[in-house]
Amino acid sequence: MVxxxxxxxxxxxxxxxxxxYDIISMIGEAGSGHPGGSLSIVELLTALYGYILNVDPRNPxxxxxxRLILSKGHAAPALYAVLAAYGFFPCSELRNFRRxxxxxxxxxxxxxxxxxxxxxxSLGQGLSVANGMALAAKLNAESxxxxxxxxxxxxxxxxxxxxxxxxxHYRLDNVIAFLDYNRLQIDGPTSEVxxxxxxxxxxxxFGWDVTEIDGHNYQEIIDAVExxxxxKGRPSMIIAHTVKGKxxxxxxxxxxxxxxxxxxxxxxxxxxxxxxFQKEEHRDE
Amino acid sequence: MNEKKIATRDAYGExxxxxxxxxxxxxxxxxxxxxxxxxxxFAAAYPERFFxxxxxxxxxxxxxxxxxxxxxxxxxSTFAVFATGRxxxxxxxxxxxxxxxxxxxxxxxxxxVGEDGASHQALEDIALMRALPGMTVIVPADGRxxxxxxxxxxxFDGPVYLRLGRPKVPQITADIPFIIGKGxxxxxxxxxxIFSTGTMSSEALKxxxxxxxxxxxxxxxxxxxxxxxxxxxxxxxxxKTGVAITVEEHNIIGGLGSAVAxxxxxxxxxxxxxxxxxxxxxxxxxxxxxxxxxxxxAAHIAEAxxxxxx
Numbered sequence: 011m012v013x014x015x016x017x018x019x020x021x022x023x024x025x026x027x028x029x030x031y032d033i034i035s036m037i038g039e040a041g042s043g044h045p046g047g048s049l050s051i052v053e054l055l056t057a058l059y060g061y062i063l064n065v066d067p068r069n070p071x072x073x074x075x076x077r078l079i080l081s082k083g084h085a086a087p088a089l090y091a092v093l094a095a096y097g098f099f100p101c102s103e104l105r106n107f108r109r110x111x112x113x114x115x116x117x118x119x120x121x122x123x124x125x126x127x128x129x130x131x132s133l134g135q136g137l138s139v140a141n142g143m144a145l146a147a148k149l150n151a152e153s154x155x156x157x158x159x160x161x162x163x164x165x166x167x168x169x170x171x172x173x174x175x176x177x178x179h180y181r182l183d184n185v186i187a188f189l190d191y192n193r194l195q196i197d198g199p200t201s202e203v204x205x206x207x208x209x210x211x212x213x214x215x216f217g218w219d220v221t222e223i224d225g226h227n228y229q230e231i232i233d234a235v236e237x238x239x240x241x242k243g244r245p246s247m248i249i250a251h252t253v254k255g256k257x258x259x260x261x262x263x264x265x266x267x268x269x270x271x272x273x274x275x276x277x278x279x280x281x282x283x284x285x286x287f288q289k290e291e292h293r294d295e
Numbered sequence: 296m297n298e299k300k301i302a303t304r305d306a307y308g309e310x311x312x313x314x315x316x317x318x319x320x321x322x323x324x325x326x327x328x329x330x331x332x333x334x335x336x337f338a339a340a341y342p343e344r345f346f347x348x349x350x351x352x353x354x355x356x357x358x359x360x361x362x363x364x365x366x367x368x369x370x371x372s373t374f375a376v377f378a379t380g381r382x383x384x385x386x387x388x389x390x391x392x393x394x395x396x397x398x399x400x401x402x403x404x405x406x407x408v409g410e411d412g413a414s415h416q417a418l419e420d421i422a423l424m425r426a427l428p429g430m431t432v433i434v435p436a437d438g439r440x441x442x443x444x445x446x447x448x449x450x451f452d453g454p455v456y457l458r459l460g461r462p463k464v465p466q467i468t469a470d471i472p473f474i475i476g477k478g479x480x481x482x483x484x485x486x487x488x489i490f491s492t493g494t495m496s497s498e499a500l501k502x503x504x505x506x507x508x509x510x511x512x513x514x515x516x517x518x519x520x521x522x523x524x525x526x527x528x529x530x531x532x533x534x535k536t537g538v539a540i541t542v543e544e545h546n547i548i549g550g551l552g553s554a555v556a557x558x559x560x561x562x563x564x565x566x567x568x569x570x571x572x573x574x575x576x577x578x579x580x581x582x583x584x585x586x587x588x589x590x591x592x593a594a595h596i597a598e599a600x601x602x603x604x605x
Contacts, residue, residue: 135389
């Protein structure tokens with residue numbers, strides 16, 4: 011494994027800090043949205059767009075690009091903030107999140123915003139779509155890959171396991187899924203709402219290569235994706251242990267912050283915690 | 296009408312094989328019913344472009360969406376009841392909402408599934424698909440039209456629901472191109488209009504024959520595209536005859552009858568009656584016995600038409 015250069019690591023951390031700030035600002039301004047599961051995938055998305063994915067913000071429809079599918083579409087604020095941070099559209103758009111006429115819909119809409127590969131929002135559907143894209147890549151003998159982010163509550167949907175079988179059956183080693191394993195869903199801990207058992211054992215039993223990582227550690231994320239190159243003929247599942255609400259002390263590990271916007275006072279308190287970057291540089295440089 | 300009867304699903308299978316020859320992007324998916332839906336023909340001809348997804352309809356349509364998003368032209372098939380029922384949300388959110396170029400070719404629609412009974416008889420699929428923004432809904436009458444409809448659907452950029460049947464049906468359409476959104480005048484008449492779709496159009500034609508013997512000149516308009524509907528043709532005929540009957544192998548709620556009523560009530564309100572399944576589930580029985588029970592034979596149609604005209 012190649013150690014991440016110190017400079018690159020700093021750059022990713024700096025980006026992530028801005029992205030967290032943007033996520034909370036957007037949700038605060040909109041007065042609704044899903045902070046918990048957005049904050050838990052910030053490092054995953056930052057590592058993907060900042061280091062892993064072969065994508066070009068100036069040519070978002072480039073044919074042989076890697077695809078990222080946010081199957082847990084309610085974490086749209088994280089995806090929007092990351093896409094804006096990497097130049098897919100102006101950061102000034104973020105303030106229109108969830109407003110009438112905005113391309114930043116409550117859940118991602120591929121027809122309204124560049125960089126969105128498929129519209130999501132109804133849970134459980136992204137992995138099937140990823141498989142379809144991966145089959146297309148194989149048919150075309152192209153080397154691009156499809157990355158999918160699944161929520162842990164989301165894998166309670168039966169379609170996920172249909173798709174898990176399909177990916178293994180068709181030997182889709184160009185599908186790489188992340189499980190945002192923060193152990194909370196709207197109604198509470200997944201262990202109380204609907205136990206997941208051992209996700210690692212389940213995915214292995216379905217024929218996937220499985221790794222478990224700290225989903226907030228860039229080196230681990232990048233190493234895990236690098237290792238998937240060796241998964242010949244098998245799809246990869248990277249189980250990312252994460253903290254729901256990561257980065258805002260009073261939101262961390264609280265199911266109640268799944269789909270609630272902070273009020274004015276909470277917004278101020280949250281933003282005060284998220285100041286590890288130079289805000290002046292941030293706006294559409 | 297001496298031509299051999301063939302099922303619309305058989306024509307679909309043949310059309311896929313023909314289409315696949317020149318269109319390398321054509322891919323076909325099925326959910327363990329390829330022998331019945333006739334996609335097996337394509338699978339035999341182009342195995343590398345056929346994907347059996349197993350008994351998993353949600354995944355079937357999701358996978359088709361992904362293939363379309365990556366530039367392929369997927370036709371995904373299963374029985375109509377499973378396509379529109381089990382996978383409604385996938386069709387809604389992964390196909391129709393993002394306007395992906397997926398063709399949903401659903402076979403075994405309507406009562407004429409026959410002996411398998413209510414669990415397998417889709418009688419609400421047109422209603423479900425018609426209510427989705429941007430979905431094109433096509434219901435061919437016979438093999439020749441079904442074959443051409445498959446080509447038309449493939450050329451059209453956007454989601455299409457193609458409703459196909461199980462039984463062999465008579466050839467009634469002429470040797471004409473299939474144009475999405477266009478109705479077909481099968482017979483002209485001044486006294487009343489019958490608007491029909493799918494397999495019911497041949498019964499409607501026979502009903503017109505019966506009515507002619509009783510000096511009622513019936514206009515029979517076959518509407519193979521239920522969405523977008525040929526409003527102009529419907530209004531033109533309704534304005535001429537002043538009496539409209541709709542006939543479909545579907546619940547009278549939400550299908551062709553509803554679609555025609557929506558047009559007429561706003562643009563040309565006339566006397567009208569919807570014939571179809573009257574808001575019940577189906578049951579086991581031979582296709583002929585089921586059509587008889589639900590009043591969907593030429594004799595029943597003629598009787599209803601005559602009563603309405605008086």
